[in-house]
Amino acid sequence: AVIGQVALCVVLLVAAGLLLRSVQHLRSLSPGFDPEGVVTAQVALRDARYEDADAVRGFFRRTLEAARSVPGVESAAVGLSLPFERGLNMPFQTPDSAEGEYQLTTLVYVTPQYFESLGIPLLRGRVIDERDRAETAPVMVVNRAFSERYLDEDAGIGAQIRVSDLEPAEVVGVVGDVQQRPGWGDGSVGPLAPMPTAYVPVDQLGGDFFGLVHTWFSPTWVVRSEQGAAAVTPSLQAAVAGVDPLLPLIRFRTMDEVRSESIGMQRVQATLLAVFSALALLLAAAGVYGVLANVVASRRRELGIRMALGATRTEAMSTVTRDGLRLIVVGLLIGIPAALLAATALRGAIFGVEPIDPPTLLAVSVLLLASGLAASVLPALKVARLDPAETLRDD
Helix, strand or coil: CHHHHHHHHHHHHHHHHHHHHHHHHHHHCCCCCCCCCEEEEECCCCCHHHCCHHHHHHHHHHHHHHHHCCCCEEEEEEECCCCCCCCEEEEEECCCCCCCCCEEEEEEEECCCHHHHHCCCEEEECCCCCCCCCCCCCEEEEEHHHHHHHCCCCCCCCCEEEECCCCCEEEEEEECCCEECCCCCCCCCCCCEECCEEEEEHHHCCHHHHHHHCCCCCCEEEEEECCCHHHHHHHHHHHHHCCCCCCCCEEEEEHHHHHHHHCHHHHHHHHHHHHHHHHHHHHHHHHHHHHHHHHHHHCHHHHHHHHHCCCCHHHHHHHHHHHHHHHHHHHHHHHHHHHHHHHHHCHHHCCCCCCCCHHHHHHHHHHHHHHHHHHHHHHHHHHHCCCHHHHHHHC
16 A cells, blocks of 8 residues: 555656646746836726727827826837737738638737837837828738748748738838747647737727727736836826726736746646645655554564664664665656656646656655655664663563
Protein backbone atom coordinates (compact mmCIF):
# COMPACT_ATOMS: atom_id res chain seq x y z
CA ALA A 1 0.00 0.00 0.00
CA VAL A 2 2.81 2.41 0.87
CA ILE A 3 4.60 1.66 -2.40
CA GLY A 4 1.35 2.43 -4.25
CA GLN A 5 1.05 5.71 -2.37
CA VAL A 6 4.59 6.66 -3.36
CA ALA A 7 3.96 5.73 -7.01
CA LEU A 8 0.79 7.85 -7.11
CA CYS A 9 2.68 10.68 -5.46
CA VAL A 10 5.31 10.50 -8.20
CA VAL A 11 2.64 10.87 -10.89
CA LEU A 12 1.04 13.88 -9.18
CA LEU A 13 4.36 15.57 -8.43
CA VAL A 14 5.62 15.20 -11.99
CA ALA A 15 2.36 16.55 -13.42
CA ALA A 16 2.39 19.48 -10.97
CA GLY A 17 6.04 20.18 -11.76
CA LEU A 18 5.36 20.29 -15.50
CA LEU A 19 2.40 22.65 -15.08
CA LEU A 20 4.38 24.93 -12.76
CA ARG A 21 7.27 25.04 -15.23
CA SER A 22 4.76 25.78 -17.99
CA VAL A 23 3.35 28.75 -16.04
CA GLN A 24 6.88 29.97 -15.38
CA HIS A 25 7.59 29.78 -19.12
CA LEU A 26 4.46 31.77 -19.97
CA ARG A 27 5.37 34.47 -17.46
CA SER A 28 8.88 34.70 -18.88
CA LEU A 29 7.76 35.30 -22.47
CA SER A 30 8.78 38.66 -23.85
CA PRO A 31 5.54 40.68 -24.11
CA GLY A 32 6.76 42.54 -27.21
CA PHE A 33 6.06 45.96 -25.71
CA ASP A 34 6.90 48.02 -22.62
CA PRO A 35 4.30 47.32 -19.88
CA GLU A 36 6.02 49.46 -17.24
CA GLY A 37 3.95 52.49 -16.22
CA VAL A 38 0.88 51.52 -18.29
CA VAL A 39 -2.59 51.69 -16.73
CA THR A 40 -5.68 50.43 -18.55
CA ALA A 41 -9.41 50.92 -18.02
CA GLN A 42 -12.53 49.79 -19.83
CA VAL A 43 -16.01 51.14 -20.44
CA ALA A 44 -18.98 49.40 -22.03
CA LEU A 45 -20.35 51.33 -25.00
CA ARG A 46 -23.53 49.26 -25.38
CA ASP A 47 -25.44 52.52 -25.11
CA ALA A 48 -28.04 54.00 -27.45
CA ARG A 49 -26.22 57.33 -27.28
CA TYR A 50 -23.16 55.77 -28.92
CA GLU A 51 -24.66 53.96 -31.89
CA ASP A 52 -23.50 56.71 -34.23
CA ALA A 53 -19.87 56.72 -35.41
CA ASP A 54 -19.48 60.46 -34.76
CA ALA A 55 -20.70 60.03 -31.19
CA VAL A 56 -18.17 57.25 -30.56
CA ARG A 57 -15.28 59.21 -32.08
CA GLY A 58 -16.26 62.36 -30.19
CA PHE A 59 -16.41 60.45 -26.91
CA PHE A 60 -12.98 58.94 -27.50
CA ARG A 61 -11.50 62.30 -28.45
CA ARG A 62 -12.89 64.22 -25.44
CA THR A 63 -12.00 61.53 -22.89
CA LEU A 64 -8.47 61.25 -24.24
CA GLU A 65 -8.02 65.01 -24.08
CA ALA A 66 -9.15 64.87 -20.45
CA ALA A 67 -6.85 61.94 -19.69
CA ARG A 68 -3.83 63.65 -21.28
CA SER A 69 -4.46 66.71 -19.11
CA VAL A 70 -3.92 64.68 -15.93
CA PRO A 71 -0.52 65.52 -14.37
CA GLY A 72 2.02 62.77 -14.93
CA VAL A 73 0.28 61.28 -17.98
CA GLU A 74 2.71 60.94 -20.89
CA SER A 75 0.32 59.56 -23.51
CA ALA A 76 -3.17 58.08 -23.76
CA ALA A 77 -5.10 56.14 -26.40
CA VAL A 78 -8.04 53.81 -26.95
CA GLY A 79 -7.91 50.35 -28.48
CA LEU A 80 -10.52 47.66 -29.04
CA SER A 81 -8.38 45.11 -27.22
CA LEU A 82 -5.08 44.76 -25.37
CA PRO A 83 -2.03 42.53 -25.60
CA PHE A 84 -2.52 39.28 -23.64
CA GLU A 85 -6.24 39.37 -24.51
CA ARG A 86 -8.23 37.65 -27.21
CA GLY A 87 -9.03 40.10 -29.98
CA LEU A 88 -11.71 40.41 -32.64
CA ASN A 89 -11.29 37.77 -35.37
CA MET A 90 -12.08 39.01 -38.86
CA PRO A 91 -11.75 37.55 -42.37
CA PHE A 92 -9.72 39.48 -44.93
CA GLN A 93 -8.36 39.28 -48.44
CA THR A 94 -4.97 40.26 -49.84
CA PRO A 95 -4.30 41.25 -53.46
CA ASP A 96 -3.21 37.67 -54.10
CA SER A 97 -6.37 36.07 -52.64
CA ALA A 98 -8.57 34.11 -55.01
CA GLU A 99 -12.21 35.03 -55.41
CA GLY A 100 -14.04 34.00 -52.24
CA GLU A 101 -10.80 33.07 -50.44
CA TYR A 102 -10.38 34.56 -46.98
CA GLN A 103 -7.73 34.42 -44.28
CA LEU A 104 -8.16 35.26 -40.60
CA THR A 105 -6.60 38.07 -38.59
CA THR A 106 -7.08 39.80 -35.27
CA LEU A 107 -8.50 43.26 -35.89
CA VAL A 108 -7.89 46.10 -33.42
CA TYR A 109 -9.17 49.62 -33.90
CA VAL A 110 -6.93 52.24 -32.33
CA THR A 111 -6.64 55.97 -31.81
CA PRO A 112 -3.41 57.93 -32.32
CA GLN A 113 -0.77 57.29 -29.60
CA TYR A 114 -1.89 53.67 -29.12
CA PHE A 115 1.50 52.27 -30.09
CA GLU A 116 3.38 54.97 -28.17
CA SER A 117 1.28 54.37 -25.05
CA LEU A 118 2.00 50.64 -25.06
CA GLY A 119 5.56 50.96 -26.31
CA ILE A 120 5.01 48.68 -29.32
CA PRO A 121 8.03 49.21 -31.61
CA LEU A 122 7.65 50.42 -35.20
CA LEU A 123 9.59 48.20 -37.62
CA ARG A 124 8.81 49.77 -40.99
CA GLY A 125 6.72 52.62 -42.35
CA ARG A 126 4.64 54.65 -39.90
CA VAL A 127 2.01 54.17 -37.21
CA ILE A 128 -1.56 55.45 -37.16
CA ASP A 129 -1.68 59.15 -36.26
CA GLU A 130 -3.75 62.31 -36.52
CA ARG A 131 -3.57 62.42 -40.34
CA ASP A 132 -5.75 59.27 -40.58
CA ARG A 133 -9.24 60.79 -40.59
CA ALA A 134 -12.64 59.79 -41.90
CA GLU A 135 -12.15 61.81 -45.08
CA THR A 136 -8.70 60.42 -45.89
CA ALA A 137 -7.84 57.16 -47.67
CA PRO A 138 -8.24 54.06 -45.44
CA VAL A 139 -4.98 52.82 -43.94
CA MET A 140 -3.84 49.89 -41.82
CA VAL A 141 -0.85 48.93 -39.74
CA VAL A 142 0.00 45.23 -39.40
CA ASN A 143 2.30 43.36 -37.07
CA ARG A 144 5.32 41.27 -37.98
CA ALA A 145 3.36 37.98 -37.76
CA PHE A 146 0.80 39.28 -40.27
CA SER A 147 3.48 40.57 -42.62
CA GLU A 148 5.52 37.37 -42.55
CA ARG A 149 2.53 35.07 -42.99
CA TYR A 150 0.46 36.94 -45.55
CA LEU A 151 2.59 39.61 -47.28
CA ASP A 152 5.74 39.83 -49.33
CA GLU A 153 8.29 41.43 -47.00
CA ASP A 154 9.51 43.80 -49.72
CA ALA A 155 6.01 44.71 -50.93
CA GLY A 156 4.23 44.68 -47.58
CA ILE A 157 4.08 48.46 -47.28
CA GLY A 158 1.51 49.70 -49.75
CA ALA A 159 -0.42 46.43 -50.04
CA GLN A 160 -4.21 46.76 -50.18
CA ILE A 161 -6.03 44.66 -47.56
CA ARG A 162 -9.80 44.27 -47.48
CA VAL A 163 -11.15 43.20 -44.07
CA SER A 164 -14.64 41.70 -44.25
CA ASP A 165 -16.95 44.30 -45.84
CA LEU A 166 -14.80 47.31 -44.86
CA GLU A 167 -13.18 49.46 -47.50
CA PRO A 168 -9.79 48.18 -48.75
CA ALA A 169 -7.00 49.75 -46.67
CA GLU A 170 -3.39 50.44 -47.55
CA VAL A 171 -0.72 48.97 -45.27
CA VAL A 172 1.36 51.95 -44.13
CA GLY A 173 3.43 50.36 -41.38
CA VAL A 174 4.64 47.18 -39.69
CA VAL A 175 4.97 47.01 -35.91
CA GLY A 176 6.37 44.41 -33.56
CA ASP A 177 4.45 41.38 -32.31
CA VAL A 178 2.85 41.29 -28.87
CA GLN A 179 1.72 38.26 -26.89
CA GLN A 180 -1.99 37.57 -27.36
CA ARG A 181 -4.56 34.91 -26.60
CA PRO A 182 -5.09 33.03 -29.88
CA GLY A 183 -8.55 33.41 -31.34
CA TRP A 184 -8.26 30.56 -33.81
CA GLY A 185 -6.14 27.53 -34.54
CA ASP A 186 -5.76 24.16 -32.87
CA GLY A 187 -4.56 25.54 -29.52
CA SER A 188 -1.09 24.04 -29.88
CA VAL A 189 0.57 27.48 -29.73
CA GLY A 190 -0.56 27.89 -26.13
CA PRO A 191 -2.56 30.52 -24.26
CA LEU A 192 -0.21 33.31 -25.40
CA ALA A 193 1.41 33.77 -28.81
CA PRO A 194 2.11 36.46 -31.42
CA MET A 195 -0.97 36.35 -33.67
CA PRO A 196 -1.37 38.06 -37.09
CA THR A 197 -2.93 41.42 -36.22
CA ALA A 198 -4.21 44.37 -38.24
CA TYR A 199 -4.66 47.79 -36.62
CA VAL A 200 -7.07 50.29 -38.17
CA PRO A 201 -7.87 53.93 -37.22
CA VAL A 202 -11.02 54.55 -35.20
CA ASP A 203 -11.89 57.56 -37.36
CA GLN A 204 -12.17 55.42 -40.49
CA LEU A 205 -14.82 53.04 -39.15
CA GLY A 206 -18.60 53.40 -39.38
CA GLY A 207 -21.46 53.18 -36.92
CA ASP A 208 -22.52 49.71 -38.08
CA PHE A 209 -19.08 48.36 -37.23
CA PHE A 210 -19.09 49.96 -33.78
CA GLY A 211 -22.60 48.69 -33.08
CA LEU A 212 -21.50 45.14 -33.90
CA VAL A 213 -18.19 44.94 -32.05
CA HIS A 214 -19.34 46.86 -28.96
CA THR A 215 -21.92 44.15 -28.39
CA TRP A 216 -19.07 41.77 -27.56
CA PHE A 217 -16.09 43.98 -26.77
CA SER A 218 -15.56 46.90 -24.43
CA PRO A 219 -12.92 49.35 -25.67
CA THR A 220 -9.91 49.94 -23.45
CA TRP A 221 -8.21 53.19 -22.53
CA VAL A 222 -4.43 52.85 -22.36
CA VAL A 223 -2.54 55.46 -20.35
CA ARG A 224 1.21 55.66 -19.86
CA SER A 225 2.08 57.60 -16.74
CA GLU A 226 5.21 58.33 -14.78
CA GLN A 227 3.13 57.78 -11.64
CA GLY A 228 1.81 54.49 -10.31
CA ALA A 229 -1.65 53.13 -11.05
CA ALA A 230 -2.94 54.01 -7.57
CA ALA A 231 -1.90 57.65 -8.01
CA VAL A 232 -3.31 58.22 -11.50
CA THR A 233 -6.56 56.22 -11.27
CA PRO A 234 -8.67 58.77 -9.27
CA SER A 235 -7.58 61.62 -11.57
CA LEU A 236 -8.48 59.61 -14.67
CA GLN A 237 -11.87 58.66 -13.26
CA ALA A 238 -12.62 62.31 -12.49
CA ALA A 239 -11.40 63.48 -15.91
CA VAL A 240 -13.56 61.00 -17.84
CA ALA A 241 -16.58 61.48 -15.58
CA GLY A 242 -16.41 65.15 -16.53
CA VAL A 243 -17.03 64.13 -20.16
CA ASP A 244 -19.82 61.61 -19.50
CA PRO A 245 -20.70 60.84 -15.87
CA LEU A 246 -23.00 58.02 -17.03
CA LEU A 247 -20.10 56.07 -18.52
CA PRO A 248 -17.38 55.93 -15.88
CA LEU A 249 -14.15 54.09 -16.51
CA ILE A 250 -14.13 50.71 -14.81
CA ARG A 251 -11.82 47.78 -14.28
CA PHE A 252 -8.53 49.60 -13.87
CA ARG A 253 -5.62 47.22 -14.40
CA THR A 254 -1.90 47.35 -14.95
CA MET A 255 -0.48 45.32 -17.82
CA ASP A 256 1.05 42.91 -15.30
CA GLU A 257 -2.47 42.22 -14.04
CA VAL A 258 -3.71 41.74 -17.60
CA ARG A 259 -0.94 39.20 -18.23
CA SER A 260 -1.70 37.42 -14.96
CA GLU A 261 -5.37 37.12 -15.92
CA SER A 262 -4.48 35.77 -19.35
CA ILE A 263 -2.79 32.71 -17.85
CA GLY A 264 -5.17 32.44 -14.90
CA MET A 265 -6.51 29.03 -15.93
CA GLN A 266 -3.01 27.56 -16.25
CA ARG A 267 -2.06 29.03 -12.88
CA VAL A 268 -5.17 27.59 -11.18
CA GLN A 269 -4.55 24.15 -12.70
CA ALA A 270 -0.93 24.17 -11.55
CA THR A 271 -1.87 25.35 -8.05
CA LEU A 272 -4.59 22.72 -7.57
CA LEU A 273 -2.35 19.93 -8.78
CA ALA A 274 0.48 21.20 -6.55
CA VAL A 275 -1.87 21.10 -3.53
CA PHE A 276 -3.01 17.56 -4.34
CA SER A 277 0.55 16.39 -4.88
CA ALA A 278 1.63 17.96 -1.57
CA LEU A 279 -1.16 16.07 0.21
CA ALA A 280 -0.11 12.87 -1.54
CA LEU A 281 3.48 13.48 -0.44
CA LEU A 282 2.37 13.91 3.17
CA LEU A 283 0.35 10.69 2.99
CA ALA A 284 3.27 8.81 1.46
CA ALA A 285 5.64 10.10 4.16
CA ALA A 286 3.11 9.17 6.86
CA GLY A 287 2.82 5.71 5.33
CA VAL A 288 6.59 5.23 5.36
CA TYR A 289 6.74 6.42 8.97
CA GLY A 290 3.94 4.04 9.98
CA VAL A 291 5.60 1.06 8.34
CA LEU A 292 8.98 1.80 9.90
CA ALA A 293 7.47 2.43 13.34
CA ASN A 294 5.83 -1.00 13.13
CA VAL A 295 9.15 -2.52 11.95
CA VAL A 296 10.99 -1.05 14.95
CA ALA A 297 8.32 -2.36 17.34
CA SER A 298 8.37 -5.87 15.84
CA ARG A 299 12.17 -6.07 15.55
CA ARG A 300 12.97 -4.51 18.91
CA ARG A 301 14.43 -7.71 20.35
CA GLU A 302 16.44 -8.44 17.18
CA LEU A 303 17.93 -4.95 17.14
CA GLY A 304 18.70 -5.18 20.86
CA ILE A 305 20.54 -8.46 20.36
CA ARG A 306 22.56 -6.97 17.48
CA MET A 307 23.57 -4.01 19.60
CA ALA A 308 24.46 -6.33 22.49
CA LEU A 309 26.68 -8.32 20.17
CA GLY A 310 28.59 -5.20 19.09
CA ALA A 311 26.53 -3.44 16.42
CA THR A 312 26.75 0.32 16.79
CA ARG A 313 23.69 2.53 17.16
CA THR A 314 24.48 4.04 13.78
CA GLU A 315 24.42 0.61 12.14
CA ALA A 316 21.12 -0.22 13.82
CA MET A 317 19.60 3.11 12.72
CA SER A 318 20.81 2.63 9.15
CA THR A 319 18.95 -0.71 9.03
CA VAL A 320 15.67 1.12 9.60
CA THR A 321 16.58 3.99 7.31
CA ARG A 322 17.43 1.61 4.47
CA ASP A 323 14.03 -0.01 4.80
CA GLY A 324 12.37 3.40 4.42
CA LEU A 325 14.45 4.39 1.41
CA ARG A 326 13.80 1.00 -0.18
CA LEU A 327 10.08 1.70 -0.12
CA ILE A 328 10.66 5.08 -1.78
CA VAL A 329 12.96 3.64 -4.47
CA VAL A 330 10.50 0.87 -5.38
CA GLY A 331 7.70 3.46 -5.51
CA LEU A 332 9.84 5.63 -7.79
CA LEU A 333 10.61 2.71 -10.11
CA ILE A 334 6.87 2.07 -10.48
CA GLY A 335 5.76 5.70 -10.46
CA ILE A 336 8.17 7.23 -12.98
CA PRO A 337 6.95 5.17 -16.00
CA ALA A 338 3.36 5.93 -14.96
CA ALA A 339 4.27 9.62 -14.62
CA LEU A 340 5.76 9.65 -18.11
CA LEU A 341 2.51 8.27 -19.52
CA ALA A 342 0.51 10.88 -17.62
CA ALA A 343 2.86 13.63 -18.80
CA THR A 344 2.31 12.60 -22.41
CA ALA A 345 -1.43 12.91 -21.86
CA LEU A 346 -0.83 16.43 -20.51
CA ARG A 347 0.96 17.53 -23.69
CA GLY A 348 -1.88 19.86 -24.66
CA ALA A 349 -1.77 21.66 -21.29
CA ILE A 350 1.96 22.35 -21.01
CA PHE A 351 3.94 24.91 -23.00
CA GLY A 352 7.63 25.63 -23.24
CA VAL A 353 8.58 22.33 -21.61
CA GLU A 354 8.69 18.77 -22.93
CA PRO A 355 6.50 16.07 -21.30
CA ILE A 356 9.65 14.07 -20.57
CA ASP A 357 11.52 16.72 -18.62
CA PRO A 358 14.70 15.49 -16.85
CA PRO A 359 14.91 18.46 -14.41
CA THR A 360 11.35 17.78 -13.21
CA LEU A 361 11.97 14.04 -12.84
CA LEU A 362 15.20 14.71 -10.95
CA ALA A 363 13.54 17.24 -8.64
CA VAL A 364 10.67 14.84 -7.87
CA SER A 365 13.07 11.97 -7.17
CA VAL A 366 15.20 14.09 -4.84
CA LEU A 367 12.09 15.41 -3.05
CA LEU A 368 10.71 11.93 -2.48
CA LEU A 369 14.02 10.52 -1.29
CA ALA A 370 14.40 13.46 1.11
CA SER A 371 10.85 12.93 2.37
CA GLY A 372 11.48 9.22 2.83
CA LEU A 373 14.65 9.98 4.74
CA ALA A 374 12.80 12.48 6.93
CA ALA A 375 10.00 9.96 7.59
CA SER A 376 12.64 7.43 8.66
CA VAL A 377 14.25 9.72 11.23
CA LEU A 378 11.78 9.27 14.12
CA PRO A 379 11.69 5.45 13.93
CA ALA A 380 15.48 5.43 13.61
CA LEU A 381 15.81 7.64 16.69
CA LYS A 382 13.76 5.11 18.65
CA VAL A 383 16.35 2.51 17.70
CA ALA A 384 19.14 4.81 18.87
CA ARG A 385 17.49 5.07 22.29
CA LEU A 386 17.27 1.29 22.75
CA ASP A 387 19.10 -0.14 25.79
CA PRO A 388 20.25 -3.66 24.73
CA ALA A 389 20.38 -5.00 28.30
CA GLU A 390 16.92 -3.69 29.14
CA THR A 391 15.54 -5.03 25.86
CA LEU A 392 16.86 -8.52 26.59
CA ARG A 393 15.49 -8.51 30.15
CA ASP A 394 12.06 -7.38 28.94
CA ASP A 395 11.82 -10.17 26.41
